[in-house]
Amino acid sequence: MFETLTKAPGDKILALMGEYAADPRSTKIDLGVGVYKDEKGVTPVMSAVRKAEQRILENEKTKTYLGIAGNKGFGAAVLDLALADSVDRSRVRIAQAPGGTGSLWVLMQLINRAKPGATVWVSDPTWPNHNPIAENSGLKVEKYPYFDTETRGVKFPQMLAALDKLGKDDVVLLHGCCHNPTGANLTNEQWDQVAASLARTGALPFIDLAYLGFGDGLLEDAYGTRKVIASVPEALIAFSGSKNFGLYRERIGAAILIARDADQADVTNSQLLNIIRGAYSQPPDHGAEIIRTILEDKDLRAEWEAELNQMRGRMITLREKLAEAIRQRSNSKDFDFIAAHRGMFSLLGLPNDVVEHLKAANGVYMIGDSRINVAGIPEDRVGDLAEAMLSASK
Ligand code: PMP
Numbered sequence: 318m319f320e321t322l323t324k325a326p327g328d329k330i331l332a333l334m335g336e337y338a339a340d341p342r343s344t345k346i347d348l349g350v351g352v353y354k355d356e357k358g359v360t361p362v363m364s365a366v367r368k369a370e371q372r373i374l375e376n377e378k379t380k381t382y383l384g385i386a387g388n389k390g391f392g393a394a395v396l397d398l399a400l401a402d403s404v405d406r407s408r409v410r411i412a413q414a415p416g417g418t419g420s421l422w423v424l425m426q427l428i429n430r431a432k433p434g435a436t437v438w439v440s441d442p443t444w445p446n447h448n449p450i451a452e453n454s455g456l457k458v459e460k461y462p463y464f465d466t467e468t469r470g471v472k473f474p475q476m477l478a479a480l481d482k483l484g485k486d487d488v489v490l491l492h493g494c495c496h497n498p499t500g501a502n503l504t505n506e507q508w509d510q511v512a513a514s515l516a517r518t519g520a521l522p523f524i525d526l527a528y529l530g531f532g533d534g535l536l537e538d539a540y541g542t543r544k545v546i547a548s549v550p551e552a553l554i555a556f557s558g559s560k561n562f563g564l565y566r567e568r569i570g571a572a573i574l575i576a577r578d579a580d581q582a583d584v585t586n587s588q589l590l591n592i593i594r595g596a597y598s599q600p601p602d603h604g605a606e607i608i609r610t611i612l613e614d615k616d617l618r619a620e621w622e623a624e625l626n627q628m629r630g631r632m633i634t635l636r637e638k639l640a641e642a643i644r645q646r647s648n649s650k651d652f653d654f655i656a657a658h659r660g661m662f663s664l665l666g667l668p669n670d671v672v673e674h675l676k677a678a679n680g681v682y683m684i685g686d687s688r689i690n691v692a693g694i695p696e697d698r699v700g701d702l703a704e705a706m707l708s709a710s711k
Contacts, residue, residue: 329445329684329685330349330350330351330684333349333350333682333684333685334349334350336676336682337349337682340680340682342680344679344680344698344701345680345681345682346679346680346681346682346693346694346695346698346702347682347690347693348681348682348683348689348690348691348693348694349682349683349684349690349693350690350693351497351661351662351690352560352565352690352692353531353560353563353628353632353661353692354690354692354693355628355631355692356631356696358693358695360563360565361563362563363562363563363621363624363625364620364624365611365617365618365620365621365624366562366563366564366607366611366621368617368620369606369607369610369611369614369617370607372610373603373606373607373610377606382599383413383599383600383602383605384599385412385590385593385594385598385599386410386411386412386413386590386593387412387413387414387571387599387600387602387605388413388600388602388605388606388609390609390613391413391571391605391606391608391609392411392412392413392571393411394608394609394612394613395411395556395558395571395573395608395612396409396411396573397612398529398535398612399526399529399539399542399554399556399573400539400542400543400546400554400573401539401543403542403543403544403546403547404543404546404547404575407578407579407582408575408576408577408578408579408581408582409573409574409575409582410573410574410576410582410583410585410586410589411571411572411573411574412571412572412586412589412590412593412600413569413570413571413600413605414555414570414571414572414593414600415568415569415570415597415600415601416557416559416568416569416570417525417526417527417555417556417557417559417570418446418450418557418570419568419570419572419597419600420555420556420557420570420571420572421446421447421450421525421555422450422454422596423572423589423592423593423596424523424553424555424572424574424589425437425450425451425453425454425456426454426592426596427553427572427574427585427588427589427592428454428456428488428521428523428553429454429455429456430588430592431585431588432486433455434455434456434457435456435457435486435487435488436456436457436458436459436486436487436488437451437456437457437458437459437488437489437490437523438458438459438460438461438479438480438483438487438488438489438490438520439451439458439459439460439461439490440460440461440463440464440476440490440491440492440496441460441461441462441463441464442463442464442498442499442664442686443460443463443490443492443497443498444492444497444498444525444527447490447525451490456488461476461479461480461489462475462476462479463476463496463499463501464499464501464664465501466666468654469499469501469654469658469663469664469665469666470501470654470657471501471502471503471507473503473507473510476511477507477510477511477514480511480514480515480518480520481514481517481518482518483518483520484518484519484520485518485519485520487518487520487521488520488521488522488523488553489515489520489521489522489523490523490524490525491511491522491523491524491525491541491545492524492525492527493524493525493526493527493528493529493538493539493541493542493554494526494528494529494531494532494533494538494539494541494542494659494660495527495528495531495532495538495659495660495661495662496660496662497527497528497660497661497662497688498662498664498684498686498688499658499662499663499664499688500655500658500659500660500662500663500664500691501654501658501664502532502658502659502660503541505540505541505544508540508541508544508545509544511541511545512544512545512547512548512549513548515545515548515549516548516549521549521551521552521553522545522546522549522552522553523552523553523554523555524541524542524545524546524552524553524554524555525555526542526554526555526556526557527555527556527557527559527560528557528560528561528660528661529556529561530561530625530629531560531561531625531628531629531632531659531660531661532629532659532660533629533659534626534629535622535625542554546575549575550576550577551575551576551577552574552575553572553573553574553575554572554573554574554575555570555571555572555573556570556571556572556573557569557570558570558571558604558608560661561625562604562607562608562611562621564604564607564608567601567603567604567607568601568604569603569604569605569607569608572589574586574589628692631692632660632661632691632692633659635691635692635694635696635699636655636656636658636663636691637656638694638696638699639652639655639656639691639694639699639702639703640652640653640654640655640656641656642699642700642702642703643655643703643706643707645703646700646703646704646707647707652665652706655691661690661691661692662688662689662690662691663688663689663691664686664687664688665683665687665688665689665706666687667687667706667709667710668687669685669686669687671687671709671710672684672685672686672687674709675705675706675709678705678709679701679705679709681702681705681706
C-alpha cells in the first residue's frame with residue numbers, strides 16, 4: 318500500500334537545526350529554533366516546575382484516566398490566568414489538549430463541524446503550522462495584511478480594512494501577543510479597533526495564545542484576548558503552556574470556547590469532547606498537573622512569575638543591546654525595530670541570499686524568512702552579530 322506515497326516535504330526549522338549541529342565552527346550562533354534559551358544557551362526546567370514535579374511524585378495516588386476534558390484544576394487555573402473576569406464563565410468551556418498545536422487542531426476540527434469548509438483568515442505572514450492544521454481539518458486559508466516590510470511594524474490600516482470586509486462565515490486567527498514570526502504586535506488601541514470590527518462583522522475570532530507572559534507581562538499580554546472576547550458573542554482560544562512554563566516536551570495546552578450562552582456552550586462543548594474522544598481519547602496529565610500545582614500554590618506561583626519575568630526581561634535586554642550595537646556601528650536607526658518588537662522573535666526583513674550569506678560566512682543561523690530567536694543571541698557576542706548583520710546587508 319505504501320508505494321502510493323511520495324515523500325512529504327521536511328520541516329525547514331528541523332532541517333536548519335541539523336545543519337547547525339553539523340557546523341564545526343565554535344563561533345556559530347543559533348537564532349533558529351523557537352525555544353527560549355538562557356545565557357548559557359540552555360532551555361532550562363523552571364525552578365517552580367521542578368518543585369511541582371517533586372510534589373506530584375510524592376502525592377500522586379493513581380494513574381487512572383483523567384477524562385476527555387483533562388485536568389479540571391488545570392482548566393480552571395488557565396481560565397483565571399488568561400481570561401480573568403473578562404467574560405461570564407457560564408459561556409466558557411475548556412478542554413486540555415496536547416500543546417498549543419493540539420488545541421489549534423481540535424478547535425479547527427470544531428470549526429469544520431460547525432461550518433464545513435469555512436475560511437480561516439491568517440496574518441501575512443503567520444506561524445507556518447497554521448496553514449496545514451486548518452487545511453487538514455477541511456478549512457480554507459486566506460491571508461489578511463499584517464507585517465509592513467518597510468517599517469517592520471503592523472500594517473494596521475490595511476489589516477483593519479481587510480477584517481472590516483469579513484462576515485459571519487469567516488474565522489479570524491489572531492496571535493494574542495508576541496506575534497510569530499514577526500515580533501510586531503498590535504497596540505491596545507489597535508486591539509480595541511479589531512474587537513469593534515469583529516463585533517460589527519460577526520466574524521469568529523480565534524486567538525492563538527502561545528506566548529502569554531513573554532511580551533510585556535502576564536496582564537499586559539492578555540489585553541487583546543480579553544478585549545476581543547468581552548466584545549463578541551463567540552470566540553475560540555488555543556492556549557499553550559510550552560513557552561511560559563518551559564514545558565515544551567510535555568505537550569500541554571488548552572482549547573477554550575466561548576459561546577453566546579450556557580446552553581450553546583454545552584452543545585458546542587459536547588462536539589469538542591466528541592472530537593477529542595475520536596482523536597486521542599484523553600490528554601496526558603503530567604504537564605497539566607504541573608501547571609495546576611504551580612498556579613494553585615501562592616509560593617510556587619510567585620516563583621514561577623519571577624522566573625518568567627526574568628526570562629522576559631532578558632529577551633528585552635537582548636533586543637535593546639542588539640539594536641544599540643547596530644545603531645552605533647551604522648549610525649542608522651534601521652534596526653531599531655528589534656527593540657520595539659516583543660516576544661521571542663523578530664522578522665528582520667532580510668532577503669534570503671543575505672540569510673544564506675550570514676550562515677555560510679559567519680555561522681549565524683536564522684530561519685530562511687529572516688526570523689531570529691532573540692533568546693539565542695549570545696550576550697557577550699552582540700557586537701559580532703551586529704557587525705555580521707551589517708556587512709551581510711550591505
Ligand atoms: N502557535 C504559535 C504561534 C507558536 O509559535 C507555537 C509554537 N511554536 C504554537 C502555537 C504551538 O506550540 P506548542 O504546540 O508547542 O504548545
